[in-house]
Amino acid sequence: MSRRSILFVFFVVTCSNVFGEEKRVAVGKCLSPTGMIVRREKGNAAWQVVRIAEPIFTEDLLLALPLGVLRFDNDMRMSFLADMDGRSPFPAIDSAVRIHANKEVDLDFTLDRGRVAFSNVKKRGAAKVLVRFHDQVWAVNLKEPNTRVAVEIYGRCPRGAIFSRDGKNSHSPVFDAVVIVMTGRAAVRIGNEEHLLHPPPKLCFLHWDSIDGAETPRRLPKLPDWSEPDDLGKLKVGLKFRQKIQRLQQFRKLVVGQSVSAAVETFLESNDPAKRRFAVYAAAAADDLRHLTQALNQPKDTDLCEDAVRAVRHWLGRAPGQDLRLYRHLTTAEKFKPSHAETIVQLAHSFAAEDIRQPATYELLTAYLRHDVTAIRVLAYWHLYRLVPKGRDIKYDPLGDKETIEAGYKAWKKLIPDGQLPPT
Amino acid sequence: MKRITFALSFFGLLLLASAADAQLFRRRPPVAPPPPSNAYTKPSPSSPTPTAPVVGPAAVITSSGQYMLDVQRAYLMQEQVKRSKLDTRRKAYEEWLYERAVTPTPEEFREEDRQEQLRRSQIDPPLTEIWSAKALNDLLLDMQRASSTSSYVPPVPIDDSILKHINVTTGRSPGLGLVRSADRLPWPYVLQGAYYQDERSKVDKLLPALARQAERGMVSAVTLREFMDAVRTLESKLRASIQDISSTQYVEAKRFVTQLHDAADILQEPNVGNYFTRWQPKGNSVEELVQFMTAQGLKFAPATIGDEPYYTALHRAMANYDIALHKSGSRSMASKRGSYRR
Structure with missing residues (x-):
């Protein structure tokens, strides 16, 4: 050399x-x-x-x-x-x-x-x-x-x-x-x-x-409730806490024995709502977009929809550019149409103050209540629930069958006709 | 001699107080008001707002010095409150509350918003509020109210090219809008597709013709009906394709269609010709524009797609003038108080 x-x-x-x-x-x-x-x-x-x-x-x-x-x-x-x-x-x-x-x-x-x-x-x-x-x-x-x-x-x-x-x-x-x-x-x-x-x-x-x-x-008058000791064994022993510890231990064993993704999948398929809920947030924490999207688009029950939306928003708020990552995952890995993927990502954000004053916003959301894509129905209903408290009594299930969805859509349409703002 | 000694001592102490004040602010920030929403720290009688201890020369402050301190603190607190109020709605905690469905109802929100609308319109409104003309109308109303109490304010000039792109209204309709730009309509991307070709061609042909008729003050009912049919069909097609386009594209296209409907509304007004003549916004300065709008009984109407930058520019000019108006108004009020005391 x-x-x-x-x-x-x-x-x-x-x-x-x-x-x-x-x-x-x-x-x-x-x-x-x-x-x-x-x-x-x-x-x-x-x-x-x-x-x-x-x-x-x-x-x-x-x-x-x-x-x-x-x-x-x-x-x-x-x-x-x-x-x-x-x-x-x-x-x-x-x-x-x-x-x-x-x-x-x-x-x-x-x-x-x-x-x-x-x-x-x-x-x-x-x-x-x-x-x-x-x-x-x-x-x-x-x-x-x-x-x-x-x-x-x-x-x-x-x-x-x-x-x-x-x-x-x-x-x-x-x-x-x-x-x-x-x-x-x-x-x-x-x-x-x-x-x-x-x-x-x-x-x-x-x-x-x-x-x-x-x-x-x-x-602060005292330390917040979350300031628990480090050792799991020292945690309070009420029933809810014991159940929580059991879930954590089960999840941990699955992670050790298989992988984080496998643990999330097992918990998502579980019949225990608490485990499904845990899995959604664990998926977001571990950047497991496949299971996060599954929770949003194919949730096992309506309660999971709420946590799926929140987990997605939490994930999006982590750093700049997360929305583009989600969009790319939806289009390339999950094979959503670009327009649908864009709609999902956009609906994961909140509406501007000016948008809330526009009848077109509510027209859009009610129309999405019977969209073909479950995630869009879930997100649209999630917003309507918050923006229009008077509609909370309407029986609508984004995971329901066609008749249920159509009936719910019509009820919302009656509450918020085209061109009008919701009643106060 | 005693009086001179007393005056010298007094002013000396005032100077000392100012120095102490400056030191205090360099060392510690002023006490901020409680944050508007913070789940950790709900206010309670047993835990009043804490303050940092005052040390050093600041302990030697006369009552006059204390007054100056208080005035400056109050001003800073006011600025902080103002800023925090403006920015509250863009904070992470607000989004977290929205997720938990504990935000105010839209009506409560609108009411709250009305109460602070002027401050927002002056300082840093969202662009959507400028383009919807809300911020401009807030400033217009405030200037109309303030003009009687203010003293001289230097004029803020307005470029003539800006006013040509500003829509106004009597309140019955949303202003000329797309009628003004009938010859070169800014079609949104989605509506440029082949699916909307027929309706697009009809609107491109009919709206300029209607605009020319409106200028002469004689709009043909037949042409107008044909135009409205084309817009309705366009809207139906857009609604039918809602599942195939993104929400952003839909909102943009819907906004355009709404403006076409607004164009149809204004073309039905008997005095539509006035929008091309008497009611065309005029003024070399903000003050002249406000006088014109007041004399004609007009308000600002939302921006047509493509005219947003002109609205932003006009807003800036109006906000600067309104702030100057307030400052001169407060001075003239202060002098009135002073004369009352005398």
């Missing part, structure tokens, strides 16, 4: 090390039972199960279904606190993070979605954490050992967002974020402002949104 070739190879390797993607570095381990957390490496679509005590690597996307605990090498701990049951004030339905290698701080992570709590478990001294989400980087200083801070985010496409097939004029979702100090003391620095927070009932709550930025910290 000539000297020039050696130098060239050396140059390429150095550049790839300096400018290439971050290396995967082990920074801690999983404390949760095998299968509670799954991971996906960058550039890879497949989810892999994280086993108990397995190392956690930087840059992997870690998704909890829905709970999980991580322990990091420098005495930091993180819990995933997703809330698939809807007990939270905000929809922290699924939680996912990406850890970054950063020697300047004790923990550096991107909160991709949902809610996590991180703790300083050092024997002494403060812990510095960088929390990243959306376009934000917040520095959180956990002032003393056993300080625990929760942070949650969610996004939604703004009302009136218009979907375009070519991706032009694409809108960005709007986001909400919340920080709550659960124990100890923490200083949260956002830009040039620093807020010192304590647990309830003191100043412990900080709310931020992507429109107005951070508000002044506020007090």
Whole structure:
């Protein structure tokens, strides 16, 4: 090999090390039972199960279904606190993070979605954490050992967002974020402002949104209901909780034994409505668009329609460009007509204030009540239910037979004739 | 001497207060009002809105300095409330409430909206409200009310080319609309298809003829009936194809068909010729335009497809003038108060 070739190879390797993607570095381990957390490496679509005590690597996307605990090498701990049951004030339905290698701080992570709590478990001294989400980087200083801070985010496409097939004029979702100090003391620095927070009932709550930025910290009388302990075994033992734990364990076993997709499919086919509901949100969390679309277009029961629509909207609000991803999936993988796929994506958004004042909007929605495509019927009815409370007594089932659908359509048409606004 | 000493001390303390005020705002933001909707923090008597502690030189503030602080805080709070009100409806939490079906009914929403419509129309209304002429009419009404109390306001000029694309109405019909652009109708993509060829050809032929007749003040009933039949058939065909086109395409096409219906309505007005003569919007400035609209008893009508940029430009000019009008009106009110006190 000539000297020039050696130098060239050396140059390429150095550049790839300096400018290439971050290396995967082990920074801690999983404390949760095998299968509670799954991971996906960058550039890879497949989810892999994280086993108990397995190392956690930087840059992997870690998704909890829905709970999980991580322990990091420098005495930091993180819990995933997703809330698939809807007990939270905000929809922290699924939680996912990406850890970054950063020697300047004790923990550096991107909160991709949902809610996590991180703790300083050092024997002494403060812990510095960088929390990243959306376009934000917040520095959180956990002032003393056993300080625990929760942070949650969610996004939604703004009302009136218009979907375009070519991706032009694409809108960005709007986001909400919340920080709550659960124990100890923490200083949260956002830009040039620093807020010192304590647990309830003191100043412990900080709310931020992507429109107005951070508000002044506020007090909470007590910790929210979702602030459960990490260990599943310590959870309350009421019947509903026991059933919930059983479902989680069953799902986890299916994930470990087969895959996330197989677990979702099994639960979707189940006769238990709670399992079907869980599966819809798990499908959205795991980007399983096939099953998410199935839940929307071929739901087993009408109750599932509500969760399917909400799961789709939650998924769309995660990041810009999600609507175009959904459209492409509907047309290429699910073989929807482009016009139908576009209609589905558009109806997953809310109507603008000006549209709500137009009779044409209600004309469109009522006409869609007898559309050939189930997903369009489901979405149209979902909006009409919200926009026209007086129509809630009308017997309409988007999954019904032709006669039922036609009868429901006629009733809605009688309530909102063409060219008119709904009655108030 | 005592008086001079007292005045110097007083002004010195005022200066100190201003410096403290500036320091305070550099260090800490003012207290914000409670957010309009936040499920975590519902207000309760036992947990009043907290404030950050005041430290350092700000502790030494006279009553006059405190008043200045309060005025500035109130102004900032007002701006924050204004901004948060405007943006509330575009926030993620609103969408989350909508999903849970706990939003106000459309009627409650419309009522709430009416109460803040002027502020929205001035500052940052959605484009759809500008193009529907709602924002323009809100500003027009406000300017008509404010003109009696205001002092001089510098004119805001309007380009003549803008007014040629603005529709007005007496209130009986939605304005000239597509009749004005009859020779080059902006057909939406969906309606350009072969399926609508027959009706499209008829409308392209009949509407310009009707427009010329309207200008002369003599619209033929036969021609008008033929036009209306073509529009109805177009609409039926559009409805029948609702399953084959996307919702966005349908809404765009439906809007166009609605404007064709509006054209038919206005062509039936006995004074339709006035829209080409007396009622053509005029004015070199916003003030002149408002005077013209007031004198003729006119309001703004929705934009024809393709004329949206002209509406946006006119809105900007009117909003600037209306804001200036309010400022001059508040000054003239203040001077009235001052003279009353004297």
